[in-house]
């Protein structure tokens with residue numbers, strides 16, 4: 001294997017009330033005015049109060065952009081950049097799920113780099129290595145309010161181009177030490193902010209975190225260090241996602257927060273696969289479908305498709321999910337992995353098919369075709385063409 005270099009520039013604080021350190025950190029950094037990027041539900045639920053209170057206590061001014069919606073668009077990024085400039089802010093504090101964090105991340109980059117969001121779309125590995133983000137982004141603090149996307153710590157964002165009904169992947173790790181990148185300067189990971197997350201979103205976002213570990217582990221470009229990370233994520237999801245969903249207690253939520261965060265780090269090391277290709281495309285065409293639900297719908301059929309290519313890796317996944325696979329062939333153990341994932345989906349009442357979430361069956365060929373244009377499909381462990389993906393989409397209906 002090629003030597004693997006990895007630069008990890010983000011300062012992370014993990015723990016209950018960590019989000020309330022933002023004021024002290026901003027004062028230490030010399031930031032003067034923060035733009036809080038979030039959605040109206042977060043404001044209404046009072047989840048930014050501790051953050052804005054800490055900014056005020058530290059003498060840091062702030063403004064709020066709360067126009068983020070699920071499956072966020074280029075227009076939302078542009079509105080956040082406009083707000084940043086109009087308010088004279090010098091730091092963005094992105095508070096929310098993946099949508100708010102991705103708008104904040106992308107706005108922080110677009111504020112200092114020329115062109116439009118689409119200019120930074122990533123489809124192939126070459127697009128990442130091209131290093132098109134040349135200027136350092138505006139300082140960014142990410143504060144997740146779901147245990148799911150890992151966006152607080154990864155070097156990716158996903159923004160919908162509404163003209164194409166397509167979710168663009170944007171991404172850039174620091175390509176050399178100190179180099180510009182797309183991502184947080186500081187991440188404040190505060191499990192207390194997930195305490196009021198409704199069960200359905202707890203399930204969907206938690207399953208998304210699992211899918212990151214799963215796809216990262218089996219991806220065609222997975223370095224060895226992903227394995228212990230994927231194991232830690234998967235074991236926690238198996239132990240704590242059902243509990244976070246059914247009981248919602250803080251211990252379960254803390255473990256899920258850690259799992260999601262760790263999976264986000266994994267996203268910086270390895271690729272994704274057909275699950276994310278199909279789910280992102282579906283989310284671009286049906287913005288009302290939450291990302292984690294689309295992920296859960298496609299996961300069993302994609303696993304079944306990939307099983308022949310990576311039976312030994314799925315054997316590990318089955319074991320991490322708590323299945324006894326000793327004495328089984330890899331073939332049987334990999335089938336057990338698919339069954340265990342289906343059982344997890346049932347356990348947390350996630351939707352089992354595209355029909356259940358309102359996808360028109362006539363759109364399946366378009367979903368398959370468009371998925372071939374995503375960056376994720378290149379890293380799926382088994383090669384797939386549009387016909388293969390159409391078959392998977394039909395299985396997932």
Ligand SMILES: [Fe+2]
Pocket residue numbers: 149208211212276291295
């Ligand atoms: Fe995801």
